[in-house]
Amino acid sequence: MTLPNRFRRTLAALAALALALPAGAPRAQEWPTRPIRWIVPYLPGTAPDMTVRAMAEALTEILKQPLVVENKAGAGGNIGAQQAARAPADGHTWVYSATPMAINMRMYKNPGFDVMADFAHVSRIVTSDVLVVVSADSGMRTLKDLLERLKKDPGKLNFGSGGVGTPAHLGAELLLNAAGAQAVHVPFKGAVDSINAVAGRQIDFTLTIFQVGLAQVRSGRLVALAVTGPTRNPQLPGVPTLAEAGLPGVSLVSFGGVSLPAGASPAIVRQVNDSIRQALERPAVRARLEALGSTISAGTPEQYAADIRAEIVLTERMMKLAKLEAQ
Secondary structure (H helix, E strand, O other), X not given: OOOOHHHHHHHHHHHHHHHHOXXXXXXXXXXXXXXXXXXXXXXXXXXHHHHHHHHHHHHHHHHOOOEEEEEOOOHHHHHHHHXXXXXXXXXXXXXXXXXXXXXXXXXXXXXXXXXXXXXXXXXXXXXXXXXXXXXXXXXXXXXXXXXXXXXXXXXXXXXXXXXXXXXXHHHHHHHHHHHOOOXXXXXXXXXHHHHHHHHOOOOOEEEEEHHHHHHHHHHOOEEXXXXXXXXXXXXXXXXXXXXXXXXXXXXXXXXXXXXXXXXXXXXXXXXXXXXXXXXXXXXXXXXXXXXXXXXXXXXXXXXXXXXXXXXXXXXXXXXXXHOOOOO
């Protein structure tokens, strides 16, 4: 039987496409084939955890497979990152790759992974402001109050963070350096523990990602003295920036996004990037993230990789200013 010319051309094109694909190359339509594991290297209730859970339902609908969130906290986020780096590069394991993964390249002598070599970076999801907070019972109501106490009693006040080398730790050290003040660092297992310690007056102050501290500020347990971003946050419009509060030259904004184990195919990276963008276009998802005080900030894989490289460079500068050595 002789096939019409148009059919022969179609078959020839399909055969050429098949030959062009490397043996075993993953095809986008074959993914995902099972539930996706999204590792969050931090405790439940932290900013990354809340961000991921705000996205999970929409992504499950978009990808037609369950998206299972797994909290793998410890070592400043290193434990979860290590597990993600060792996972198969088939697109069924994601990691929430926030600012600490870049910071840890310099804060730890041996973090157990290389943030640039061991991951395919897919997309930023949000950026987040940081709040300087104290207990409502502390008697402090402005950043000036805190700075005056720090200078009156050098080294006697203490501050908390979710661990050595976390954004809260480095940010506080940078703030203290800019203010010419001293305080003792008290690391906790996670950011939630740190702000609870401030509310309970076990420590004097902390820097917290906006999402984590917002509820306690609104409830009256904590007082926000300043926001560390370049502008005021619309969720707390009465809280001044550091510059407005009398400490110019310090600006800290955290980011978070999605990365896959290195070796993930470009086709899968594109699909994950597309799914993130689709989820962020949904009004319900945007509303949940913005209610947390986040700024939605998707981008290309190339842009996200550049963000992480830039954060490593910034970390080096902050460590020098704060006179911190790798742990």
